[in-house]
Amino acid sequence: xxxxxxxxxxxxxxxxxxxxxxxxxxxxxxxxxxxxxxxxxxxxxxxxxxxxxxxxxxxxxxxxxxxxxxxxxxxxxxxxxxxxxxxxxxxxxxxxxxxxxxxxxxxxxxxxxxxxxxxxxxxxxxxxxxxxxxxxxxxxxxxxxxxxxxxxxxxxxxxxxxxxxxxxxxxxxxxxxxxxxxxxxxxxxxxxxxxxxxxxxxxxxxxxxxxxxxxxxxxxxxxxxxxxxxxxxxxxxxxxxxxxxxxxxxxxxxxxxxxxxxxxxxxxxxxxxxx
Amino acid sequence: xxxxxxxxxxxxxxxxxxxxxxxxxxxxxxxxxxxxxxxxxxxxxxxxxxxxxxxxxxxxxxxxxxxxxxxxxxxxxxxxxxxxxxxxxxxxxxxxxxxxxxxxxxxxxxxxxxxxxxxxxxxxxxxxxxxxxxxxxxxxxxxxxxxxxxxxxxxxxxxxxxxxxxxxxxxxxxxxxxxxxxxxxxxxxxxxxxxxxxxxxxxxxxxxxxxxxxxxxxxxxxxxxxxxxxxxxxxxxxxxxxxxxxxxxxxxxxxxxxxxxxxxxxxxxxxxxxxxxxxxx
Numbered sequence: 001x002x003x004x005x006x007x008x009x010x011x012x013x014x015x016x017x018x019x020x021x022x023x024x025x026x027x028x029x030x031x032x033x034x035x036x037x038x039x040x041x042x043x044x045x046x047x048x049x050x051x052x053x054x055x056x057x058x059x060x061x062x063x064x065x066x067x068x069x070x071x072x073x074x075x076x077x078x079x080x081x082x083x084x085x086x087x088x089x090x091x092x093x094x095x096x097x098x099x100x101x102x103x104x105x106x107x108x109x110x111x112x113x114x115x116x117x118x119x120x121x122x123x124x125x126x127x128x129x130x131x132x133x134x135x136x137x138x139x140x141x142x143x144x145x146x147x148x149x150x151x152x153x154x155x156x157x158x159x160x161x162x163x164x165x166x167x168x169x170x171x172x173x174x175x176x177x178x179x180x181x182x183x184x185x186x187x188x189x190x191x192x193x194x195x196x197x198x199x200x201x202x203x204x205x206x207x208x209x210x211x212x213x214x215x216x217x218x219x220x221x222x223x224x225x226x227x228x229x230x231x232x233x234x235x236x237x238x239x240x241x242x243x244x245x246x247x248x249x250x251x252x253x254x255x256x257x258x259x260x261x262x263x264x265x266x267x268x269x270x271x272x273x274x275x
Numbered sequence: 276x277x278x279x280x281x282x283x284x285x286x287x288x289x290x291x292x293x294x295x296x297x298x299x300x301x302x303x304x305x306x307x308x309x310x311x312x313x314x315x316x317x318x319x320x321x322x323x324x325x326x327x328x329x330x331x332x333x334x335x336x337x338x339x340x341x342x343x344x345x346x347x348x349x350x351x352x353x354x355x356x357x358x359x360x361x362x363x364x365x366x367x368x369x370x371x372x373x374x375x376x377x378x379x380x381x382x383x384x385x386x387x388x389x390x391x392x393x394x395x396x397x398x399x400x401x402x403x404x405x406x407x408x409x410x411x412x413x414x415x416x417x418x419x420x421x422x423x424x425x426x427x428x429x430x431x432x433x434x435x436x437x438x439x440x441x442x443x444x445x446x447x448x449x450x451x452x453x454x455x456x457x458x459x460x461x462x463x464x465x466x467x468x469x470x471x472x473x474x475x476x477x478x479x480x481x482x483x484x485x486x487x488x489x490x491x492x493x494x495x496x497x498x499x500x501x502x503x504x505x506x507x508x509x510x511x512x513x514x515x516x517x518x519x520x521x522x523x524x525x526x527x528x529x530x531x532x533x534x535x536x537x538x539x540x541x542x543x544x545x546x547x548x549x550x551x552x553x554x555x556x
Contacts, residue, residue, distance in 0.1 A: 201477065203474070
């Protein structure tokens with residue numbers, strides 16, 4: 001039975017899809033059969049970020065409506081073994097997410113996969129609620145600035161109270177904070193919130209800190225999850241985050257887009273992931 | 276039927292009362308320089324509601340008279356809101372005359388609620404206000420209405436305390452304890468007692484209690500204590516960053532809180548119609 005993870009935030013544009021792609025790729029690389037689903041009906045982006053937009057025939061909504069079978073809609077990633085994408089419709093909207101249909105698809109996916117990663121749309125309305133409803137774990141993506149933190153806080157409240165686990169009085173969704181677009185310079189100048197400030201306000205365990213990085217835009221342009229970019233600091237941070245998610249103890253290395261050599265000596269190369 | 280109503284209508288956005296006297300041009304040139312002549316405040320009141328069922332029946336006022344006679348102090352000079360829920364489809368009576376007859380019984384009609392267009396217009400024409408639907412407290416049964424006593428006669432304001440308690444008579448006040456963070460968009464209402472929160476309260480969260488509000492952590496949201504009209508209720512917190520605090524309807528927004536209390540361990544109470552802050556020991 002799979003673990004269902006929702007990547008959500010409340011605020012838009014903080015890095016949910018980037019994170020969902022990186023996370024799913026990261027989990028698959030560790031040998032877990034993983035599917036990543038786009039819940040952003042009508043504004044789909046996951047297929048672009050995953051680089052499979054030219055191979056989409058059927059989508060999530062087709063499967064919900066019964067016009068296609070699940071295996072017809074699933075797209076195998078060409079780079080990572082065991083990684084699949086379930087894209088969504090560009091022409092419909094969130095009302096097309098009928099909960100019975102979503103439940104059925106989730107049920108099928110749970111049986112066949114180790115991890116189901118749900119890329120949530122922004123907001124707190126039906127699309128976001130459908131994405132979070134079946135989750136076992138949640139990664140709340142937050143930028144280190146006040147409006148993102150406030151929206152994340154709202155989302156955390158909803159994750160606690162409006163999920164299927166909450167309705168059935170089961171163990172609550174296990175939630176983590178992932179700070180993204182962290183710019184060390186701006187934090188030092190006082191323009192951005194420090195990690196401690198964000199955690200104080202959200203009161204959740206920290207999964208990782210992903211630095212602001214040019215490589216993220218490059219990754220999205222080339223349709224490659226950034227975690228596959230070996231040279232990227234953001235990619236490295238995502239690898240650490242996936243490692244922590246899977247139970248490894250890893251130090252948080254707060255790096256920026258510095259030219260190599262400047263920070264290598266200062267920062268925690270000593271604490272690279274150990275087996 | 277009588278029901279006590281918790282009227283929260285004046286909590287926000289109070290406008291200044293319409294002035295009846297218009298000064299002649301040139302008479303009032305120092306309005307901006309003179310000291311503060313009034314303050315706008317929010318306030319929570321308990322008001323008696325008269326729920327109309329058959330207002331046109333010729334036995335209406337005799338029956339009302341009998342009801343009043345059973346607890347005269349309860350009703351004397353009581354501001355009364357007329358609830359038109361049960362009669363909204365029917366044309367209203369002559370409201371001016373109706374109000375006059377209520378005043379004959381020494382009731383003070385102040386407004387109408389839950390009426391339709393016709394009722395609204397009739398109310399306004401008769402100089403009565405319009406009240407929002409409001410939240411009813413427990414229905415008062417006949418035998419629960421307080422007996423006349425010397426203490427009631429001394430009280431000029433029509434707020435008979437014993438009858439107006441939102442918690443049913445005889446029930447002890449039990450505190451509600453919250454141990455998880457209160458998130459943006461969540462509202463916790465501790466019915467009838469105190470609210471104790473042992474985790475942070477986020478901006479955008481709201482705490483309400485008829486009694487005290489205790490936050491043994493940081494308070495960044497809104498806290499309302501004494502919402503049933505209890506002016507003795509207090510707010511306690513370990514780190515004050517509240518967006519708004521209120522006690523029995525008297526409120527202060529964050530911008531009005533003195534700098535020196537922000538982030539501190541604070542006790543907030545109401546003294547003589549003013550919000551007072553003190554350091555926690």
